[in-house]
Amino acid sequence: DAGITQSPRHKVTETGTPVTLRCHQTENHRYMYWYRQDPGHGLRLIHYSYGVKDTDKGEVSDGYSVSRSKTEDFLLTLESATSSQTSVYFCAIREGGANTDTQYFGPGTRLTVL
């Protein structure tokens, strides 16, 4: 258990509204990631963070922004939600291993944009 929680776990919203998803970790990991999972696409990286206030874009970053003001929290914001952003969103942390680092995932947030 990598001590990752996500909130909310489920959310239904309407097109055009702002939405913020929260990822919280308890083990002081430096790297945090946001992915979305859609049928036929697997998981795709949206944004990631390599420290407080340090973030970078992933493969599918358009329409999303992130913020990391504290080590433990990584926020994903949809400024104006669209139906194409209906998805399951996963947060992950990066943990060092004997040979290489590994990512561990949170439980996910199911977002529906109507």
Added chain:
Amino acid sequence: TQLLEQSPQFLSIQEGENLTVYCNSSSVFSSLQWYRQEPGEGPVLLVTVVTGGEVKKLKRLTFQFGDARKDSSLHITAAQPGDTGLYLCAGDETGFQKLVFGTGTRLLVSP
């Protein structure tokens, strides 16, 4: 662009059968990870392979990383209903943990 191709996409077998899932790419990976995911949950790490030709065993699961570090396989011996789930491979192309995921293999093991 999907860099990792997984096959088969779906597999429905009876308890006790053996199976192999493949993860293929034209890219070289510094490491490759296998995850299992159950409905409503996040992916759970099974194994990480790093060295070309590496073989790792986790009880009835055997993972192999190709010699050229472009492909991997997961073999399950004597599958059990508890093995049911979505199996995902994920490759780290850059060494900086920006993972690329395969589309997954959905396994159903019936009693």
